[in-house]
Amino acid sequence: MSVPHRKDILDALDRWFQSHSEGPTLAELCAALGWPADRRGSLQRWLTALKGQDVEWEPRKRRSLRLVKPCQVSETTPKHEEMPWLVRDERLLALCATAVYDWLETSSTPRTDIVGNGPLATVSRARLPLSLRLALSTFDLALMVEGKRPLTLEEFLNLMSIPVSQWPVVPQLENLDPESVILESGSLTEFAEYWVLHHKGFLHEWQESIMLQVLETCREQRLYDAYRSYRQLLIEKPVMPVAVFQQLLVKPEFYPIKKQLRAMYVDVSLLDGEDEPGLCPRCGYLQKRLPSGLWICRSRECEQVCEQQKLLRRQTIGDPAEWVAISPGMHRYVTIPGLHELSLAQALTDMGLRVELWPEVDRYDLYVSFPSGERWALDVKNWDYLGRTTLSRWPVHRSPIASMTAVVFPDDRRHLHLDKVRSLLEPQLDGVRLYWSSEILRLAAERRMGHA
Numbered sequence: 226m227s228v229p230h231r232k233d234i235l236d237a238l239d240r241w242f243q244s245h246s247e248g249p250t251l252a253e254l255c256a257a258l259g260w261p262a263d264r265r266g267s268l269q270r271w272l273t274a275l276k277g278q279d280v281e282w283e284p285r286k287r288r289s290l291r292l293v294k295p296c297q298v299s300e301t302t303p304k305h306e307e308m309p310w311l312v313r314d315e316r317l318l319a320l321c322a323t324a325v326y327d328w329l330e331t332s333s334t335p336r337t338d339i340v341g342n343g344p345l346a347t348v349s350r351a352r353l354p355l356s357l358r359l360a361l362s363t364f365d366l367a368l369m370v371e372g373k374r375p376l377t378l379e380e381f382l383n384l385m386s387i388p389v390s391q392w393p394v395v396p397q398l399e400n401l402d403p404e405s406v407i408l409e410s411g412s413l414t415e416f417a418e419y420w421v422l423h424h425k426g427f428l429h430e431w432q433e434s435i436m437l438q439v440l441e442t443c444r445e446q447r448l449y450d451a452y453r454s455y456r457q458l459l460i461e462k463p464v465m466p467v468a469v470f471q472q473l474l475v476k477p478e479f480y481p482i483k484k485q486l487r488a489m490y491v492d493v494s495l496l497d498g499e500d501e502p503g504l505c506p507r508c509g510y511l512q513k514r515l516p517s518g519l520w521i522c523r524s525r526e527c528e529q530v531c532e533q534q535k536l537l538r539r540q541t542i543g544d545p546a547e548w549v550a551i552s553p554g555m556h557r558y559v560t561i562p563g564l565h566e567l568s569l570a571q572a573l574t575d576m577g578l579r580v581e582l583w584p585e586v587d588r589y590d591l592y593v594s595f596p597s598g599e600r601w602a603l604d605v606k607n608w609d610y611l612g613r614t615t616l617s618r619w620p621v622h623r624s625p626i627a628s629m630t631a632v633v634f635p636d637d638r639r640h641l642h643l644d645k646v647r648s649l650l651e652p653q654l655d656g657v658r659l660y661w662s663s664e665i666l667r668l669a670a671e672r673r674m675g676h677a
């Protein structure tokens with residue numbers, strides 16, 4: 226599973242409760258995560274997103290943070306009421322504040338001219354900051370759901386100057402002052418400053434939060450197949466033509482998560498400034514051009530595989546406005562590790578074993594079932610470093626319903642020196658084993674033949 230912030234937070238809480246009976250304060254949790262103190266706002270937003278699913282928390286009550294154990298989640302989580310997906314929490318507000326902040330930072334339009342008739346009508350969306358383009362397209366989607374027409378840039382900025390409570394889609398937040406506005410007299414308000422996502426990876430955080438929401442929805446509604454199709458799509462089609470994407474959106478399996486899926490894929494023209502975008506022959510994601518003019522994949526691992534397997538052909542895609550893609554962050558954290566998950570699943574399936582990918586909405590990467598009824602739970606990690614800290618930061622818990630739980634490393638990660646560190650690490654893992662993928666395949670073949 227590759228939603229790093231969620232995992233980091235849950236793991237930090239898990240560690241915290243091993244030595245404390247009361248929950249941490251935001252500052253303590255920030256410190257436990259190794260995050261700088263000024264990321265408390267971001268942490269708070271994450272806890273709000275996780276609330277009800279992974280944590281219990283009363284933001285106004287000191288030390289009220291509690292961890293919800295996974296087995297309790299599906300039984301205790303109430304269903305969310307029907308409302309457009311993006312107003313359920315604070316994401317829309319954070320995106321709008323960031324969009325306006327970026328606009329003020331980069332626009333040459335005098336601040337006082339922002340509201341009113343003027344040159345804005347002629348500004349091309351392609352020239353706007355990424356956050357603003359994303360905010361506009363998010364509003365477009367919400368309005369489309371309600372059968373309304375999209376906003377112009379001027380209308381969007383006008384909207385940012387009126388109270389949040391009067392927006393056409395109102396963020397449903399506890400304790401939100403109905404008079405709060407984002408933009409006042411051409412400047413960002415203090416209220417909005419709190420919500421601005423300052424770091425450059427905010428698109429990744431945005432998409433990661435959508436990923437988290439898909440996880441929540443699929444867990445609540447037990448949409449195992451929808452989740453599996455969705456994960457597989459992010460791995461196998463990180464970039465695709467708009468026409469193909471539109472056909473996917475109407476598939477019944479994607480219906481419950483259609484809006485999140487729509488938000489996960491962004492126009493390639495928003496992501497890629499290249500004149501002739503092209504795709505990596507291994508992973509199918511957008512390549513980048515080096516100053517030397519050479520095109521390479523954003524993944525170093527892909528570059529190594531391409532070189533070894535002599536995969537040289539680059540597929541150019543023509544007009545980027547006709548294509549959609551996930552963000553580079555999702556490519557890195559979902560697509561690339563996912564290639565290993567799919568390849569291991571395929572090799573085990575080819576042996577005649579029954580393989581379930583991301584069972585119980587991502588409890589593990591794979592369940593492997595043998596004809597005898599025995600089951601293994603496997604998690605695949607394409608880490609670049611393996612040590613005590615990595616395994617305690619991203620722990621894999623022993624499955625109560627599997628005869629073996631193992632962390633599997635692709636064979637090309639020889640630099641992890643698994644053979645050396647295994648005997649040191651395994652005794653601390655509560656029975657969880659560490660294997661190369663070739664070892665797992667050999668053991669599975671032996672077990673299937675009844676030799677092990």
Ligand SMILES: [Zn+2]
Pocket residue numbers: 505506507508509510522523524527528
């Ligand atoms: Zn690649």
